[in-house]
Amino acid sequence: MIIFQTFLLAAMLVAAICAAAFRDLMNAVIACALVSLTASIIFYFLQAPDVAMAEATIGAGLTTGIFIFAIRRTARQEEDEKSS
Amino acid sequence: MRKALSLVVLLVLALGLASALRGPSIGAEANRGELLDDQKVNFGRRYNSRAVEETGASNVVASVLVTYRGLDTLGEVTVLFIAALGLAVLLHTGRDRKSGKEAEPPSLILFTGCRFVFPLILLFGAYIFVHGHLTPGGGFQGGAVVASGFLLIYLGCRGRQPDRERLNVVESLSGVAFVVIGLIGLAVGGSFLLNFLPKGSPYALLSAGIIPVVYVLIGFKVGCELGGIVGDLSGARR
Amino acid sequence: MSFLADYVHYVGSFGLVLIGLYIVLVKSNLIKVIIGINLIDTGVNLFLVSVGYIRMGTAPIFSEAEAAGRQMVDPVPQALVLTAIVIGVSVVALALSVAIRLYEHYGTLDLGKIRELKW
Numbered sequence: 471m472i473i474f475q476t477f478l479l480a481a482m483l484v485a486a487i488c489a490a491a492f493r494d495l496m497n498a499v500i501a502c503a504l505v506s507l508t509a510s511i512i513f514y515f516l517q518a519p520d521v522a523m524a525e526a527t528i529g530a531g532l533t534t535g536i537f538i539f540a541i542r543r544t545a546r547q548e549e550d551e552k553s554s
Numbered sequence: 555m556r557k558a559l560s561l562v563v564l565l566v567l568a569l570g571l572a573s574a575l576r577g578p579s580i581g582a583e584a585n586r587g588e589l590l591d592d593q594k595v596n597f598g599r600r601y602n603s604r605a606v607e608e609t610g611a612s613n614v615v616a617s618v619l620v621t622y623r624g625l626d627t628l629g630e631v632t633v634l635f636i637a638a639l640g641l642a643v644l645l646h647t648g649r650d651r652k653s654g655k656e657a658e659p660p661s662l663i664l665f666t667g668c669r670f671v672f673p674l675i676l677l678f679g680a681y682i683f684v685h686g687h688l689t690p691g692g693g694f695q696g697g698a699v700v701a702s703g704f705l706l707i708y709l710g711c712r713g714r715q716p717d718r719e720r721l722n723v724v725e726s727l728s729g730v731a732f733v734v735i736g737l738i739g740l741a742v743g744g745s746f747l748l749n750f751l752p753k754g755s756p757y758a759l760l761s762a763g764i765i766p767v768v769y770v771l772i773g774f775k776v777g778c779e780l781g782g783i784v785g786d787l788s789g790a791r792r
Numbered sequence: 793m794s795f796l797a798d799y800v801h802y803v804g805s806f807g808l809v810l811i812g813l814y815i816v817l818v819k820s821n822l823i824k825v826i827i828g829i830n831l832i833d834t835g836v837n838l839f840l841v842s843v844g845y846i847r848m849g850t851a852p853i854f855s856e857a858e859a860a861g862r863q864m865v866d867p868v869p870q871a872l873v874l875t876a877i878v879i880g881v882s883v884v885a886l887a888l889s890v891a892i893r894l895y896e897h898y899g900t901l902d903l904g905k906i907r908e909l910k911w
Contacts, residue, residue, distance in 0.1 A: 472797045472800070475800065475801070476800050479800055479801065479803070479804035480804075482804060482808065483804060483807050483808065483811070486807075486808055486811040486812070486831055487811060489811075489815075489827055489831065490811055490814060490815050490819070490828075495821070495823055495824070498824065498827055499827065502827050502830060502831065505808070505831060505834060506834060509834050509837070509838055512801070512804075512838065513838070513841055516801070516841050516842055516845045516865075517845065517849055517850055517851045517852075517865045518841050518844075518851065518865070518870045518873075519690035519851055519853070520613075520615045520690050520691065520692060520695065520870055520874060521837075521841055521870050521873050521874060521877070523682075523690060523691060523695045524694055524695050524698065524874050524877050524878070525834075525837070525877055527695060527698035527699055527702060528694075528698045528877050528878065528880075528881050529834065529877065529881075531698070531702045531705070532698060532701060532702060532705065532780060532784070532881055533830060533881055533884055535702075535705045535709070535784060536783070536784065536787055536881070536884065536885050536888060537823070537826075537827070537884075537888065539784070539787040539788045539789070539888075540787060540823065540888040540889075540891060540892055541823060543787070543789055543892050543895075544823070544891065544892060544895040544901060556817070556818060557818050560814060560817035560818050561814075563817070564810050564813060564814055564817075567810060567813070568806070568810055571806045571810075572806075574802060574806075575799050575802065575803075579797075579798030579799055580797075580798060580799065580800075580801050580802065580842055580845055580847075581845045581846050581847030581848075581849070596866075597868055598844065598865075598866030598867060598868050601867055601868065602852060602863075602864045602866075602867065605867075606854055612853060612854040612855065613852075613853050613854075614852040614853065614854070614864070614867045615852055615853075615867045615870050615871050615874070618867050618868060618870075618871040619871045619874065619875075623868075623871055626871075626872075626875055627875070630875045630878060630879060633879055633882060634878060634879070634882050637882035637883070637885060637886045638882070638885075640886050640889070641885055641886055641889045644886075644889045644890065644892075644893055645889050645892065645893070689853070690851070690853060692874075694874055694877075694878055756854065757854075757855075776878070780881075783882075783885050786889070787885065787888065787889065787892075
């Protein structure tokens with residue numbers, strides 16, 4: 471079981487790196503939803519079903535919907551060229 | 555330049571956080587807390603062992619949220635209300651914009667499907683927050699499911715929007731009722747948010763004092779609040 | 793192998809916090825920064841719940857079928873994390889409304905340009 475949780479944590483970190491690296495904002499938001507989903511499954515394995523339910527609905531559902539509405543209203547599909 | 559500096563800062567932070575890897579491991583014996591009463595009071599073990607006879611709820615997290623840490627829940631409801639208020643003020647003042655890009659009306663299948671599924675989602679959310687003291691769930695999870703039903707309506711049915719006036723009235727009344735229950739507890743027993751209703755037998759629906767009542771109110775409030783937030787962000791006119 | 797079982801959740805949550813902090817420090821699009829704030833919140837919540845975990849523990853819910861032989865995990869971090877998740881979504885919603893108003897006023901979401909326009 472710890473192998474499965476390690477795999478889930480690795481998938482979560484990969485999704486977070488993808489959320490940082492994607493230039494298109496829609497793709498970054500979907501990667502953020504994937505982070506919330508894997509975090510919800512890890513919460514279930516940590517014997518916290520209430521927190522898993524809250525994270526799944528609020529993190530993966532409502533936060534993604536809110537982000538998509540905001541991206542649609544700012545009419546920006548692509549991130550600007552990075553000025554670091 | 556900024557990227558290199560931030561990578562140095564993150565490296566220092568990572569080395570500092572890695573010092574936690576020498577402490578107790580996950581699920582270690584130090585978390586158990588050996589003695590219950592006199593020397594080492596571990597609140598987790600105290601709440602786990604005394605929750606059912608003190609509050610009557612089967613869900614220990616529900617009794618912690620409403621009874622033992624009820625003021626934190628009231629503060630959280632307040633924070634959510636302030637965020638919804640600030641969002642509504644920010645998005646509805648200023649000059650009246652004409653939205654140039656009007657989306658085409660949704661297709662009939664999408665429209666009818668969303669309107670058919672919406673009451674089922676509301677029923678599922680209501681089931682989650684009514685049974686919050688017996689099964690995993692509670693007011694916040696059920697309210698979030700209700701709000702996702704509103705999200706479905708805002709996404710799929712663009713011609714018919716929910717009535718914002720009724721949502722605001724329900725949300726305000728739920729918040730007021732939560733504080734009134736706390737004040738009744740103050741008048742009856744002497745402490746705010748006291749559990750003054752009868753505790754009943756465990757695993758029954760009508761048990762655990764004020765916990766199901768408070769959860770129903772929180773479910774209504776959080777659902778209408780998050781639904782209002784989603785509606786404000788989607789740009790629907792009032 | 794024992795290192796994996798002992799500390800893997802801590803490593804995962806710290807990594808998530810550090811990636812979110814990197815996004816906040818380096819990226820210049822405002823919505824990317826808000827995504828970074830959301831990642832930091834998720835990482836901290838995961839850390840809090842994993843602190844309360846007890847090995848071979850069970851969920852803190854009494855049920856009729858179970859004999860309550862195993863010890864239950866700590867319920868207080870779970871209640872705190874429930875509160876923190878809802879507050880996280882309200883912070884993200886308010887930040888996005890500020891971003892929408894900034895876009896309507898300045899026409900861009902690039903933080904470098906918005907700071908230059910101020911002067």
